[in-house]
Amino acid sequence: MNDRQARLRRLPSVDALLAHSAMRDLARAYGREPVADAIRAQLAAIRREILETGQPGISEESLRKRIEESLRQQHRPTLRPVINATGVIIHTNLGRAPLSVSAREAIFAVACAYNSLEFNLETGARGSRQTHARRLLRDLTGAEDALVVNNNASALILILSALAKGREVIISRGQLVEIGGGFRIPAIMRESGAALVEVGTTNRTRIADYKAALTDDSSMLLRVHTSNFKQIGFVQQPTLEQLTALAHARGLLAVDDLGSGSLIDTALFGLEHEPMIQESVAAGVDLVCFSGDKLLGGPQAGIIVGKAEALAPLKRHPLARAMRVDKLTYAALIATLEHYRRGDALERIPVWRMVACPLDDIKRRAADWAAHVDGAVVSGESTLGGGSLPGAALPTALLAIHSAAPNRTLEQLRAADPPVIARIADGRVLLDPRTVLPEQEAALLAALKAID
Numbered sequence: 001m002n003d004r005q006a007r008l009r010r011l012p013s014v015d016a017l018l019a020h021s022a023m024r025d026l027a028r029a030y031g032r033e034p035v036a037d038a039i040r041a042q043l044a045a046i047r048r049e050i051l052e053t054g055q056p057g058i059s060e061e062s063l064r065k066r067i068e069e070s071l072r073q074q075h076r077p078t079l080r081p082v083i084n085a086t087g088v089i090i091h092t093n094l095g096r097a098p099l100s101v102s103a104r105e106a107i108f109a110v111a112c113a114y115n116s117l118e119f120n121l122e123t124g125a126r127g128s129r130q131t132h133a134r135r136l137l138r139d140l141t142g143a144e145d146a147l148v149v150n151n152n153a154s155a156l157i158l159i160l161s162a163l164a165k166g167r168e169v170i171i172s173r174g175q176l177v178e179i180g181g182g183f184r185i186p187a188i189m190r191e192s193g194a195a196l197v198e199v200g201t202t203n204r205t206r207i208a209d210y211k212a213a214l215t216d217d218s219s220m221l222l223r224v225h226t227s228n229f230k231q232i233g234f235v236q237q238p239t240l241e242q243l244t245a246l247a248h249a250r251g252l253l254a255v256d257d258l259g260s261g262s263l264i265d266t267a268l269f270g271l272e273h274e275p276m277i278q279e280s281v282a283a284g285v286d287l288v289c290f291s292g293d294k295l296l297g298g299p300q301a302g303i304i305v306g307k308a309e310a311l312a313p314l315k316r317h318p319l320a321r322a323m324r325v326d327k328l329t330y331a332a333l334i335a336t337l338e339h340y341r342r343g344d345a346l347e348r349i350p351v352w353r354m355v356a357c358p359l360d361d362i363k364r365r366a367a368d369w370a371a372h373v374d375g376a377v378v379s380g381e382s383t384l385g386g387g388s389l390p391g392a393a394l395p396t397a398l399l400a401i402h403s404a405a406p407n408r409t410l411e412q413l414r415a416a417d418p419p420v421i422a423r424i425a426d427g428r429v430l431l432d433p434r435t436v437l438p439e440q441e442a443a444l445l446a447a448l449k450a451i452d
């Protein structure tokens with residue numbers, strides 16, 4: 001015991017540690033008090049270790065390393081880049097769509113200087129931020145006009161608040177969906193002051209059901225894409241053309257919430273056909289809304305395209321100001337849309353590059369990875385995620401790591417820098433190369449090698 005007391009006495013004091021040049025550097029980075037706190041905490045921990053486990057004491061240098069590491073851990077940002085090895089392409093918990101190189105560069109350029117966000121460079125007068133993406137959105141979707149807000153949930157709130165407040169909105173019972181995170185269509189309607197009129201049944205709604213529900217208070221027929229679940233069997237919904245024809249015959253609006261919406265046909269990749277934005281516009285609906293960071297593959301945004309007459313009240317509405325998007329979002333959105341205009345979306349937009357990636361390439365990468373770890377290549381499935389094509393899967397190749405403690409392996413992968421997010425199935429740790437960005441491959445291999 002005396003031995004332990006002697007070891008305790010040999011520990012340096014807080015002041016002695018603080019006087020060291022390495023600690024003074026830390027104090028400049030983190031502040032003197034946080035460093036003093038970290039020193040006290042580490043000293044207390046070491047005293048406990050000496051008393052309880054007979055730890056043989058610690059050199060002052062190792063102690064300083066521990067202090068530095070504990071400060072680094074404490075002050076590490078909670079929002080960090082990660083490596084998505086889950087195979088879920090639009091992973092809502094992992095930030096949805098990673099941006100293309102041009103979108104990243106566009107954000108950087110706009111962030112580094114003043115810019116023409118609300119300035120008309122031709123006239124020298126005040127301009128509107130809404131002009132920047134409008135032309136591209138019109139050209140790509142065939143719509144007359146466009147408006148960009150913070151996300152698709154706010155797009156829907158804006159549409160209902162501006163066009164249906166105090167009036168009735170007719171929607172099929174099969175489309176009263178919860179999108180995720182508690183975002184429920186009926187609740188959104190209530191918040192925006194629109195009265196919900198449900199028609200049809202869970203599995204079947206006919207155009208006659210909508211017709212029978214029309215009253216003098218009706219304002220809108222709303223279709224909501226059932227993006228995150230799938231009904232099969234005895235199901236029926238009217239077409240968008242039928243809905244639009246009925247709405248317009250009665251002087252009402254037809255609105256389509258596409259959720260993800262796509263500018264490219266997912267059927268090209270052996271998937272089911274996800275409804276496309278151009279199709280909704282061509283069907284004649286007044287407004288179509290969709291997310292910027294689902295299948296579009298851009299930044300978080302809610303995009304509304306459609307008839308100029310239907311969009312005008314949205315633009316004037318006070319909520320539009322509250323929901324307006326930042327210059328960085330415009331920069332990334334425009335750069336993303338440019339890929340579609342140039343026709344290089346499949347090669348340049350990460351989400352589409354992942355969807356289009358040939359199975360052989362994925363197999364080759366999984367085999368490369370397997371050479372660095374105790375594992376094997378097995379076949380599996382990647383999914384789109386992000387409320388797009390539920391149940392749809394892309395055949396993939398996975399690295400399956402042989403691990404006696406899969407949860408611990410998962411934890412070790414998460415502790416890497418950047419953290420690697422994998423999954424466990426049938427007691428194996430699985431990593432899908434499809435969703436790992438090529439520029440992250442070296443960091444992933446380092447994380448694999450570090451597994452014990």
Ligand SMILES: *Cc1c(COP(=O)(O)O)cnc(C)c1O
Nearest residue numbers: 151152153179227259260291387
């Ligand atoms: C995802 C989704 C939303 C919400 O979009 P956010 O951009 O996440 O706000 C709304 N409606 C549908 C049908 C969706 O799939």
